[in-house]
Amino acid sequence: MKSSSNAIEIADLVKTFGPTRALDGLDLTVRAGEVHGFLGPNGAGKSTTIRVLLGLLRADSGTVRLLGGDPWGEAVALHRRLAYVPGDVELWPNLTGGEAIDLLARLRGGLDPKRRARLLERFELDPSKKGRTYSKGNRQKVALVAALASRAELLLLDEPTAGLDPLMEAVFQELIGEAKENGQTVLLSSHIMAQVEKLCDRVSIVRQGSVVQSGSLDELRHLTRTSVEATTGRPASGLEELPGVHDVRVTPAEGTGPDATRVTFSVDGPHLERAVSRLAGFGVRSLLSHPPTLEELMLRHYGDRHHGDRHHGDSRHDDSPHGDPHGDLRGGENGDHRDDASRAAGR
Amino acid sequence: MSGAATAPAAGAAEAPATAPAPAGGPAGPFAGTGTMVRFALRRDRVRLPVWLGLLTLTTAASVGSFQSTYPEPADRATVAETFRSPAGLAMSGPERYLDGGYSLGAMTAHQLLGFFTLAVGLMAVLTVVRHSRVEEESGRAELVRSGVLGRHAQLAAALLVAGGACLLLGALLAGTLASMGVEGVTAGGAALYGAASATLGLAFTGAAGVAAQVTPFSRGATGLGCAVLGAAYALRAVGDVGPSAFSWLSPIGWAQRAYPFLDDRWWPLLLHLGLAAAATVAAFWLSTRRDLGAGLRPARPGRPGAVAWLAMPFGLAFRLGRGLTLGFAAGALLFGVMLGSVLSDAEQMLEEVEEMAAQLVGASTTDIFISVCLTILAGAGLAAVVAALTRARAEETGGRAEPLLATALSRTAWIGGQLAFALGGATLVLLAAGLGLGAAGAASVGDAALLPEVALASLAYAPAVWFTGGVTLALYGWFPRATAAAWAIPGYAMGVVFLGEVVNLPRALRELSPLTHVPSVPAEGFEAVPLLVLTFLATGLSWLGVLGLRRRDLGLP
Numbered sequence: 001m002k003s004s005s006n007a008i009e010i011a012d013l014v015k016t017f018g019p020t021r022a023l024d025g026l027d028l029t030v031r032a033g034e035v036h037g038f039l040g041p042n043g044a045g046k047s048t049t050i051r052v053l054l055g056l057l058r059a060d061s062g063t064v065r066l067l068g069g070d071p072w073g074e075a076v077a078l079h080r081r082l083a084y085v086p087g088d089v090e091l092w093p094n095l096t097g098g099e100a101i102d103l104l105a106r107l108r109g110g111l112d113p114k115r116r117a118r119l120l121e122r123f124e125l126d127p128s129k130k131g132r133t134y135s136k137g138n139r140q141k142v143a144l145v146a147a148l149a150s151r152a153e154l155l156l157l158d159e160p161t162a163g164l165d166p167l168m169e170a171v172f173q174e175l176i177g178e179a180k181e182n183g184q185t186v187l188l189s190s191h192i193m194a195q196v197e198k199l200c201d202r203v204s205i206v207r208q209g210s211v212v213q214s215g216s217l218d219e220l221r222h223l224t225r226t227s228v229e230a231t232t233g234r235p236a237s238g239l240e241e242l243p244g245v246h247d248v249r250v251t252p253a254e255g256t257g258p259d260a261t262r263v264t265f266s267v268d269g270p271h272l273e274r275a276v277s278r279l280a281g282f283g284v285r286s287l288l289s290h291p292p293t294l295e296e297l298m299l300r301h302y303g304d305r306h307h308g309d310r311h312h313g314d315s316r317h318d319d320s321p322h323g324d325p326h327g328d329l330r331g332g333e334n335g336d337h338r339d340d341a342s343r344a345a346g347r
Numbered sequence: 348m349s350g351a352a353t354a355p356a357a358g359a360a361e362a363p364a365t366a367p368a369p370a371g372g373p374a375g376p377f378a379g380t381g382t383m384v385r386f387a388l389r390r391d392r393v394r395l396p397v398w399l400g401l402l403t404l405t406t407a408a409s410v411g412s413f414q415s416t417y418p419e420p421a422d423r424a425t426v427a428e429t430f431r432s433p434a435g436l437a438m439s440g441p442e443r444y445l446d447g448g449y450s451l452g453a454m455t456a457h458q459l460l461g462f463f464t465l466a467v468g469l470m471a472v473l474t475v476v477r478h479s480r481v482e483e484e485s486g487r488a489e490l491v492r493s494g495v496l497g498r499h500a501q502l503a504a505a506l507l508v509a510g511g512a513c514l515l516l517g518a519l520l521a522g523t524l525a526s527m528g529v530e531g532v533t534a535g536g537a538a539l540y541g542a543a544s545a546t547l548g549l550a551f552t553g554a555a556g557v558a559a560q561v562t563p564f565s566r567g568a569t570g571l572g573c574a575v576l577g578a579a580y581a582l583r584a585v586g587d588v589g590p591s592a593f594s595w596l597s598p599i600g601w602a603q604r605a606y607p608f609l610d611d612r613w614w615p616l617l618l619h620l621g622l623a624a625a626a627t628v629a630a631f632w633l634s635t636r637r638d639l640g641a642g643l644r645p646a647r648p649g650r651p652g653a654v655a656w657l658a659m660p661f662g663l664a665f666r667l668g669r670g671l672t673l674g675f676a677a678g679a680l681l682f683g684v685m686l687g688s689v690l691s692d693a694e695q696m697l698e699e700v701e702e703m704a705a706q707l708v709g710a711s712t713t714d715i716f717i718s719v720c721l722t723i724l725a726g727a728g729l730a731a732v733v734a735a736l737t738r739a740r741a742e743e744t745g746g747r748a749e750p751l752l753a754t755a756l757s758r759t760a761w762i763g764g765q766l767a768f769a770l771g772g773a774t775l776v777l778l779a780a781g782l783g784l785g786a787a788g789a790a791s792v793g794d795a796a797l798l799p800e801v802a803l804a805s806l807a808y809a810p811a812v813w814f815t816g817g818v819t820l821a822l823y824g825w826f827p828r829a830t831a832a833a834w835a836i837p838g839y840a841m842g843v844v845f846l847g848e849v850v851n852l853p854r855a856l857r858e859l860s861p862l863t864h865v866p867s868v869p870a871e872g873f874e875a876v877p878l879l880v881l882t883f884l885a886t887g888l889s890w891l892g893v894l895g896l897r898r899r900d901l902g903l904p
Binding site: 051054056057059075077079082083084086088089090091092093094095098099100101102103104106107109110119126127128130132134143146156171250267298 | 484525563564640646647649650651652653657658663664666667668745746747749750751752753754755756757898899900903904
């Protein structure tokens with residue numbers, strides 16, 4: 001069984017609220033020891049998934065395994081091994097932050113007082129203030145300290161830094177790095193692309209209740225078009241005939257020689273090699289390539305209204321709907337054909 | 348909702364950004380009040396009509412029942428004499444109503460005014476707090492006040508809506524009573540009856556406005572408002588049994604001493620209006636002495652860490668609920684002391700009507716008085732248990748249960764801690780009432796044996812309280828959205844206590860109230876069977892509730 005190496009295994013999860021289908025056949029696998037980014041637009045089903053994992057909501061259908069157990073039936077035993085930070089932290093107005101931290105951590109099975117003190121210091125949090133006097137960011141810190149002060153196997157973090165300032169965001173990233181070194185598994189739902197790019201080993205992108213892409217960032221990037229900008233000694237031609245190459249534009253390059261040409265195009269990941277070899281034949285003087293940012297990957301899946309109004313500095317124009325890697329990456333674990341692509345890219 | 352008041356907000360919405368203060372519209376501290384009033388009315392479009400309809404209809408139904416049950420002057424004379432006892436007066440109103448034939452009008456005012464003005468006060472308190480402190484506590488007020496809204500607009504709107512509801516209720520009551528054509532229920536008296544209800548509502552509207560400034564918590568503000576209401580009721584009960592000066596300290600007493608249908612004197616209502624004006628001014632003044640979202644006192648730092656017992660389910664429930672339950676207990680103790688302190692007056696009064704006493708069912712009349720007081724005080728126990736258990740729903744929808752239940756705390760343990768605290772706390776409220784009544788009664792009549800006897804008797808109501816807790820939990824487990832419906836139990840039970848007998852409510856309907864099944868100790872003998880049945884039902888319903896909670900989705904924000 002995979003359960004020994006996977007912290008979370010969700011297959012075909014469905015959850016409805018009345019007429020709303022919040023989760024519609026969601027699949028998600030989080031391997032033990034990895035930091036897994038969980039991305040998606042508002043209302044895509046991220047929080048619902050996490051709440052199903054916590055046994056707060058009951059799945060309508062599908063299988064959900066958390067740390068090898070059933071999150072609904074064995075909630076209490078599993079909760080001893082995980083820590084959770086909700087997106088909207090609500091505290092008890094008449095309990096102090098310190099009391100809330102101790103309460104949550106002790107209910108989970110205790111905390112390391114030294115670690116608690118160190119975390120309070122790093123987050124610059126005053127634990128003696130009453131819950132209602134904390135700002136959003138400070139409420140978030142209370143939940144983070146409570147979660148990180150325990151050495152839980154699994155951290156379920158639902159947009160945990162939404163209210164934190166950049167300095168605290170940096171502290172959070174350090175702490176997640178430490179958690180990873182300690183072998184803790186992290187499921188990080190987030191909207192902050194830089195955070196995910198920095199922290200996550202693998203990501204899953206969820207949209208309208210199902211995961212549309214899952215894999216490592218490299219894999220995701222590879223399966224999306226890379227934009228290439230080159231200056232060649234001779235006019236580049238024939239690029240548009242190559243498979244997977246789009247939006248070719250050839251213009252005379254100024255001040256670099258009589259025949260020098262500036263060429264820009266975008267190319268699907270698996271075809272990058274051939275396009276670059278073709279380019280080499282024209283005497284490459286400069287070459288610039290932009291792998292897609294995570295943001296671009298996300299926008300690709302963020303609904304139709306985002307298509308067509310993207311204008312990034314790298315002159316990519318992928319309004320045309322090709323290079324869509326859904327088919328390649330769906331059900332991300334058995335990535336046989338993806339491996340071919342990876343090898344091609346690796347050479 | 349005058350046009351002048353709405354003009355600034357409407358104008359500002361249309362005005363370009365370069366003209367923040369629209370010409371001609373006031374931009375003072377009350378700017379936008381009209382908009383807020385309309386907004387509040389929109390939010391309360393079901394709630395307030397239900398309140399008004401329910402109060403008007405039950406009043407009319409009660410009067411109708413008086414007319415059919417006591418058609419002859421002789422019938423009314425008989426019932427008047429049964430109320431000429433300390434217990435009867437504590438439950439109804441001043442003795443003055445009983446003189447002069449006890450017309451249907453006098454009966455209406457005597458029997459209904461005290462109880463229904465309690466409900467009017469409650470409506471005023473809940474409405475004011477809902478539109479002022481609740482908004483601040485939730486943080487919505489911050490958003491709203493960032494608009495073109497004067498500093499006082501929100502409180503002003505809350506007071507206007509609550510006050511307006513009270514005035515409308517007064518008009519409805521006056522109109523309904525006058526149009527019923529019941530003999531003795533005169534148009535002038537009906538107008539005064541309605542007006543007294545309305546002005547009492549205005550007084551409590553003002554008081555609630557003050558309560559909403561004092562504490563940063565909406566539950567605290569509601570509690571404070573209800574405490575004032577309870578004190579007003581207790582003072583009038585004491586004044587009607589003992590020295591009448593106490594009644595003159597109570598707005599409910601003022602309403603009753605307007606003597607509608609009897610003397611029809613209007614001037615006591617001026618006391619209401621004076622109190623309403625003073626309290627309103629105080630509320631606005633206090634609101635300028637504090638920050639948005641804060642209470643009058645600045646929040647003090649607390650413990651930087653939790654005590655060991657906080658992480659135990661009962662400990663947590665205790666820590667979160669102790670303020671409210673202690674408030675109930677203190678109120679019950681005080682109410683008990685007040686009623687107990689007039690026990691000697693009660694004895695004295697009974698000697699005067701010795702022949703009457705002889706006709707009463709075997710029991711000593713002080714015992715009857717004590718039993719009636721305990722039944723009234725049991726209402727505090729019922730309310731305490733519902734208040735403590737409905738907190739679970741607030742914790743759940745407020746998002747505070749979510750991180751707790753994501754720990755190794757099981758749902759059963761979480762709700763179990765709250766159930767244990769709610770049942771234990773409410774039992775303590777009963778005991779506090781019994782101790783207060785017993786101690787003051789013992790001191791009043793010089794019989795120390797009364798203290799343990801009354802204290803023990805108060806515990807006879809515990810199974811009814813537990814049963815109410817069981818119903819609340821069952822609702823919470825299976826119909827979480829309807830959890831607040833559990834408040835109908837204390838409401839209905841008190842209705843049966845105060846009016847069940849006199850409006851001749853059918854036995855079956857009376858038995859819907861758990862208090863009906865409690866033996867009236869010490870007036871009547873102790874019966875174990877109904878109490879065991881109630882305890883059994885309480886256990887079953889609680890178990891059912893836990894079962895429901897364990898199998899359903901949590902309602903998360």
